[in-house]
Structures are given as C-alpha cells and as structure tokens.
Amino acid sequence: MAWQSLASNLEISELDDWASDDWGEKVVSPWKLSGFVEAGYGYLLQNNIVESNLSLGEITARLNIDYSHESFELVSKGELIYDDVLADTFWETRELNIRFSPSNNTDVKVGRQILTWGTGDYIFLNDLFAKNWQSFFSGRDNQYLKAPSDSAKGTWYIGGYSLDFTWTPAFTPDVYLTGERFSFYSPQAQDIVAPAADFSVQKNNQAQYSVRIATNKNGTEYAFYGYKGFWTTPVGISENQNQQLQPYFPKMNAWGASVRLPLAGGLFNAEYASYNSVEDNSGSDPFVANGQNRFLVGFESEVIKNLTASVQFYVEQTKHYNEFIVNSVTPATEVDEYRQLLTFRLTYRAFQQKLIYSLFNFYSPTDNDSYLKPSVTYRYNDQWLFSAGANLFWGDEKHTFFGQHQQNSNAWLRVKAQF
Amino acid sequence: MKYLSTLFIIAGAILSFMTHAGDLTNANDIITKANLASYYSADDGSAQARMIIVDAQGNKQMRQFTILRKDQADLGNQDILVFFSRPTDVQGTVFRVVKKVASDDDRWLYLPALDLVKRISAGDKRTSFVGAHFFYEDVSGRNPAEDNFTLLKTDDKFYTLKAQPKDPNSVEFEHYMVNIDKRTFLPMHVDFYNSQGKKSRSLEVLKTEIIDGFATVMHSKITQHNDGSYTEMQFRNVKYNVGLPDDIFSERSLRNPPKAWLD
Numbered sequence: 290m291a292w293q294s295l296a297s298n299l300e301i302s303e304l305d306d307w308a309s310d311d312w313g314e315k316v317v318s319p320w321k322l323s324g325f326v327e328a329g330y331g332y333l334l335q336n337n338i339v340e341s342n343l344s345l346g347e348i349t350a351r352l353n354i355d356y357s358h359e360s361f362e363l364v365s366k367g368e369l370i371y372d373d374v375l376a377d378t379f380w381e382t383r384e385l386n387i388r389f390s391p392s393n394n395t396d397v398k399v400g401r402q403i404l405t406w407g408t409g410d411y412i413f414l415n416d417l418f419a420k421n422w423q424s425f426f427s428g429r430d431n432q433y434l435k436a437p438s439d440s441a442k443g444t445w446y447i448g449g450y451s452l453d454f455t456w457t458p459a460f461t462p463d464v465y466l467t468g469e470r471f472s473f474y475s476p477q478a479q480d481i482v483a484p485a486a487d488f489s490v491q492k493n494n495q496a497q498y499s500v501r502i503a504t505n506k507n508g509t510e511y512a513f514y515g516y517k518g519f520w521t522t523p524v525g526i527s528e529n530q531n532q533q534l535q536p537y538f539p540k541m542n543a544w545g546a547s548v549r550l551p552l553a554g555g556l557f558n559a560e561y562a563s564y565n566s567v568e569d570n571s572g573s574d575p576f577v578a579n580g581q582n583r584f585l586v587g588f589e590s591e592v593i594k595n596l597t598a599s600v601q602f603y604v605e606q607t608k609h610y611n612e613f614i615v616n617s618v619t620p621a622t623e624v625d626e627y628r629q630l631l632t633f634r635l636t637y638r639a640f641q642q643k644l645i646y647s648l649f650n651f652y653s654p655t656d657n658d659s660y661l662k663p664s665v666t667y668r669y670n671d672q673w674l675f676s677a678g679a680n681l682f683w684g685d686e687k688h689t690f691f692g693q694h695q696q697n698s699n700a701w702l703r704v705k706a707q708f
Numbered sequence: 709m710k711y712l713s714t715l716f717i718i719a720g721a722i723l724s725f726m727t728h729a730g731d732l733t734n735a736n737d738i739i740t741k742a743n744l745a746s747y748y749s750a751d752d753g754s755a756q757a758r759m760i761i762v763d764a765q766g767n768k769q770m771r772q773f774t775i776l777r778k779d780q781a782d783l784g785n786q787d788i789l790v791f792f793s794r795p796t797d798v799q800g801t802v803f804r805v806v807k808k809v810a811s812d813d814d815r816w817l818y819l820p821a822l823d824l825v826k827r828i829s830a831g832d833k834r835t836s837f838v839g840a841h842f843f844y845e846d847v848s849g850r851n852p853a854e855d856n857f858t859l860l861k862t863d864d865k866f867y868t869l870k871a872q873p874k875d876p877n878s879v880e881f882e883h884y885m886v887n888i889d890k891r892t893f894l895p896m897h898v899d900f901y902n903s904q905g906k907k908s909r910s911l912e913v914l915k916t917e918i919i920d921g922f923a924t925v926m927h928s929k930i931t932q933h934n935d936g937s938y939t940e941m942q943f944r945n946v947k948y949n950v951g952l953p954d955d956i957f958s959e960r961s962l963r964n965p966p967k968a969w970l971d
Binding site: 321323324325353357359388390396402403404405431432434435444446451503505508510549551554555556589590591594595597638640641642643668669670671674707708 | 761763767768769770795796797799806812814821822823824827828829830834835836838839840841880937955958959960963964967
C-alpha cells in the first residue's frame with residue numbers, strides 16, 4: 290500500500306535524522322502534509338431494530354495540508370470515508386479555515402472549524418457547538434465527538450481578559466441519532482424506533498451566535514458565556530408546509546458561567562448554564578422543549594502514579610416543570626424535574642503512556658440508567674495505533690436518556706496508521 | 709634536592725588549600741547555584757528540542773518541539789511554553805506551564821483536533837512527559853524546597869550530594885545522588901534509588917556547550933534500569949535573552965502560536 294510505504298520511509302528518514310545529527314530540512318517549508326489511514330469495526334451486542342448489525346464499519350483516509358505564512362495560517366483537513374453501515378463512499382471536509390491577526394490584540398479564524406469551550410468532561414453546558422453523537426456512540430476517535438461548523442471566530446485580548454465571538458451563518462445542529470445506525474425512543478410512538486431515512490427534520494439556515502469572556506486570576510479561570518440560536522437537537526415538533534407534524538429545532542438562547550481552579554492537589558470545576566427555550570417561555574407548549582437550568586461540579590486528581598480519577602455531578606433542571614407535566618401527552622414517561630447524572634472517569638497509563646486504559650461511566654440516579662465506555666489504546670510506535678472498547682448502556686426503562694440505548698450497546702476495534 | 713621537594717610539597721599544599729578555599733561547603737548554596745544554572749540562565753530563552761524514546765524491546769518513538777521560557781524572577785516563578793511539531797499526531801499540541809515556587813504549578817495542554825484547552829491536575833508532576841522517560845518535573849525543574857540535601861564529597865570536578873525528599877509519599881524514589889560540575893554548576897549525573905537501595909533511574913548529561921556565556925545542556929539521557937529503556941533529549945538553536953514579551957505566555961499562544969519567536 291502506498292500509505293504504508295510512505296509511513297515506513299518517514300520512519301527511516303526520522304531515524305537517519307537522529308543518527309546523522311541532521312534535524313531535517315534547513316529551510317523550513319511553509320507547507321505541512323500529514324494524515325492517517327484508519328479502519329474501524331464495531332458490532333451491536335444485542336438484537337436491534339436498526340438495519341445493520343454493524344455499529345462501525347469504515348475505512349478513513351485523512352489528509353491534512355497546512356500552509357504557514359508570515360501573516361496567516363491555512364488549515365485543511367479532509368477525509369475520504371468508505372462506510373459499510375451506509376454502504377457508501379464519501380468525502381468529508383473536517384477543517385478548512387484561515388487564521389490571521391488583523392491587529393496586535395485580535396485573532397480571527399474563518400471557515401470550517403472545530404469550536405470548543407466550557408469545563409465539562411463529556412458533559413456540555415455552555416458549549417453549544419455541534420457534536421457528533423453518532424461518533425460518540427460508535428467508538429470513533431474522541432476528536433469526532435466535535436462536529437465542524439462553518440463559522441467565523443474573533444478573539445480580542447484586552448488586559449487580562451479575552452473576548453471570543455463566534456458567528457455561524459447557517460445553523461449547524463448536532464449529528465443526532467436518526468435510526469440509521471442507532472435506534473432511539475420516540476415519545477410519539479412510545480416505543481423504540483429506527484426510522485433512518487424516514488426521519489425527516491425541518492432544517493433552518495438562520496445564524497447562531499456565541500460569546501465568551503474569559504480570564505485567569507492567579508491560576509483560577511473564570512468565564513462567562515452567551516448563546517443565541519437554536520436547540521442543537523430537534524426537540525420541537527411543528528407542522529411543515531404539507532400540514533404534517535415534523536421535528537424541528539426550536540429557538541434557544543443561553544447564558545452561563547464557569548470556574549476552574551487547582552484545589553487539594555487536583556482540579557476543581559463548576560459550571561452553570563441557563564437555557565431559555567424562547568418559543569415556550571411559559572413551559573406550557575408540549576411541542577417545544579422547556580428551558581433548563583444546568584449545573585455541574587467536577588474534581589480530577591491523580592490518585593496514584595499514572596492513575597487519574599475524576600468525578601462529576603450534573604443536574605439538569607427543567608424550567609416550569611408543573612406546566613410541563615400538566616401539558617404533557619405522556620407525563621408518566623417525562624424526565625424528572627431535577628435529572629441528575631454522576632460521572633466517573635479512570636485513566637491508567639502504562640509502558641511510557643503507550644498503553645492507556647480508560648473507563649468512563651455515566652450513571653443517573655433519577656433515571657436509573659447508565660452508560661459505560663471502557664477502552665484500551667496501544668500506541669505501538671509513532672505510526673501505528675491500536676484501540677478497542679465498548680459502549681454499554683443499561684436502564685430500567687426504555688424511555689430514559691441512556692435506557693433507550695440499551696440495544697445500541699456495542700463493542701469496537703480500530704487500527705490507525707499515521708504518516 | 710631535599711629543599712626542592714619540600715618546596716614542591718609546600719606549593720602543593722598551598723595550591724590544594726587554595727582550591728579548597730574556592731569550594732562551596734554548604735549543600736543548599738550548591739543546589740541554589742545548580743538550580744540557577746539548570747533552569748534560570750538569562751531572563752528568557754528559546755530552544756528546539758527532540759527526544760528519542762526507546763523501550764525495552766528497542767522500539768523507537770520521537771518527539772520534536774520548541775520551548776520558550778521566561779523568568780518572572782531568578783529562582784522564582786517561570787512561564788514555559790512547549791510547541792510540538794512531530795510526530796504528526798501531536799503536531800499542534802501545546803503545553804503551557806506557570807511554574808510556581810511557593811505552590812503547585814499551573815499546567816494546560818491544548819489539543820488542536822478538539823480545539824480543547826485541557827487543564828492538567830497538579831499532582832502528577834512525576835509522570836512521563838509525553839511518553840518519554842523524562843518527567844514533567846525533569847523538564848520544568850524540581851523545586852529544591854522539596855528535598856533535604858547533604859554534601860557527601862567534593863573532588864576535582866564534582867560536588868556529590870545526596871537528596872532526600874521531605875515528603876517520601878509524593879515521589880517514587882527513596883533518595884537520589886547528584887554530581888554537580890564545580891565549574892558550571894550543571895548537574896551532570898543523577899542516580900535515583902528505590903526503597904530497596906537499588907538504582908532505579910539515572911540522568912546523564914552527554915554534551916554541554918557555552919552559549920552566550922551560559923553553560924547549556926545540549927544532550928542528555930534518562931535510563932530506567934529495570935528494563936534498560938531510555939530517552940535521549942537533544943537541543944539545538946538555543947538562544948538566551950531574546951526579549952520574549954510577557955503576553956505570549958497566555959492561552960492565546962495555545963490556539964495561535966507566536967510564530968515570530970518559534971524559528
């Protein structure tokens with residue numbers, strides 16, 4: 290394979306570099322070329338109503354081409370993907386952006402990019418940028434949890450403060466579950482469904498805006514956030530042009546704050562977000578999700594050498610809960626007013642960090658369901674990476690957040706060659 | 709002849725008295741000078757570095773990066789930025805440290821694929837730095853206040869000191885022995901011993917150079933004795949007093965590396 294020979298050539302040249310005391314090219318090229326080829330395989334562990342028993346079956350060829358100029362940086366990352374679950378081959382542009390500094394204290398990044406902020410670990414409050422839940426559930430690499438968006442981001446640095454402003458001209462929702470790869474609970478059908486191609490959603494092309502003010506005072510990081518846009522999953526139902534009921538993305542504005550600081554030899558974080566579901570301010574419309582108050586506290590520490598543990602406690606309070614229940618068609622299966630979530634992460638690194646064991650668990654005492662993500666990653670060398678893991682869901686009820694995914698439980702394997 | 713030899717003996721005694729007079733006898737004074745020479749040369753500095761990491765089976769990995777460092781005060785707090793350029797899966801990763809003498813260091817890691825600024829908890833100083841046999845603490849410098857030092861021996865070339873951790877539970881070694889070059893005050897050889905009294909880990913300096921008047925480690929090696937695995941670290945393009953501005957040591961540089969200072 291051409292990729293492999295390229296990778297092995299690179300390996301030899303790197304070692305030659307070391308031996309001959311030559312660090313590579315004397316004149317550094319402004320172009321940088323890199324990439325990988327990755328194969329992933331995953332299998333559903335239980336009978337599921339989705340069409341394919343594969344939760345992951347793909348070969349990805351990634352190419353990164355970067356260009357560095359004195360006054361700007363160009364980043365492009367694209368992937369050619371053969372996906373066996375969809376029986377399709379397609380191109381995906383992961384990033385294609387330009388970054389420059391129009392003034393001494395301003396940075397601008399325009400184009401397709403990955404955006405992230407907030408303090409949660411797999412829990413998002415003020416980070417309302419697009420996520421790919423299909424990737425998260427199928428065991429793809431962590432980086433795919435964040436979906437790209439076509440956005441412009443400006444950052445101003447004033448004193449010890451930074452002000453970020455992002456503008457996404459055409460609303461970019463999450464990559465949510467559609468029934469194509471994973472089934473889910475439908476409150477309308479009151480059952481687990483997998484509509485796949487029949488799951489049509491009303492899209493909109495209106496803009497999303499996010500803002501953050503952040504500062505660091507003596508090692509304590511403070512941030513304040515704002516968001517104007519839409520719910521990032523289709524949590525509303527309305528009539529479309531053909532007078533049919535169809536899921537859509539209701540308008541949503543949010544604001545919040547976070548703090549992160551070293552404490553007792555570890556790291557402590559707390560975050561709050563208020564979601565205002567502006568199309569249902571009184572909370573009485575059963576076809577539009579109610580607003581929420583989201584609270585998170587977390588602590589991470591190295592317990593023993595090479596073993597890091599972290600815990601998070603998260604509460605999602607549904608606003609106007611009385612109106613919500615009174616107007617609900619299915620009050621018995623609605624979420625608790627205070628949905629609680631406890632997460633636990635253990636990471637153990639062995640053999641010079643070449644072998645990494647990771648265990649992440651979500652457990653909800655209010656929903657009585659859980660989601661366990663074990664994985665092991667072996668970095669054989671700078672070229673080859675092997676990993677295996679599982680996504681395991683449990684729940685007492687089929688309508689709860691993780692309980693509905695019990696049949697989506699899967700195990701996966703991945704092999705990656707980098708060049 | 710007899711007088712002549714007596715004269716030689718006297719001259720020798722005077723010479724040896726003179727050299728001894730120049731020797732430091734206080735362990736803490738030596739360690740302070742060694743700390744200055746190792747981690748605080750000039751007010752700031754930049755260097756390109758690479759590590760080759762060799763495991764017990766002889767498999768090799770490589771890391772290449774650029775380090776920027778600025779002292780807030782000699783022997784005081786420091787700002788450090790590490791920009792990774794190789795291998796490709798860590799390219800664009802940036803490590804930021806605010807090294808603090810009086811409290812735990814602040815540390816962040818920027819992961820470009822997720823656009824994530826990950827903060828690292830302070831406890832794990834003695835874990836591997838990006839898979840190498842060097843610990844985070846070997847890169848940014850172990851705080852001398854963490855250990856008690858005893859001067860064991862002074863010879864022509866080295867001060868030999870024994871260091872014992874004040875908090876034995878915070879480290880994996882029982883004690884370490886360090887040979888400090890009498891001229892440059894660079895620690896040239898460090899052996900770490902475990903609780904069974906066995907040598908567990910050694911740091912050797914393989915090459916030094918004088919750059920802008922500062923004795924500088926250009927090549928060093930850490931060996932783990934139980935399996936023979938090791939990491940070598942080399943530096944090049946070492947510069948001192950380059951005038952790094954304070955404001956590049958911030959979160960901004962994680963997402964937008966200060967190119968002008970990275971050549």
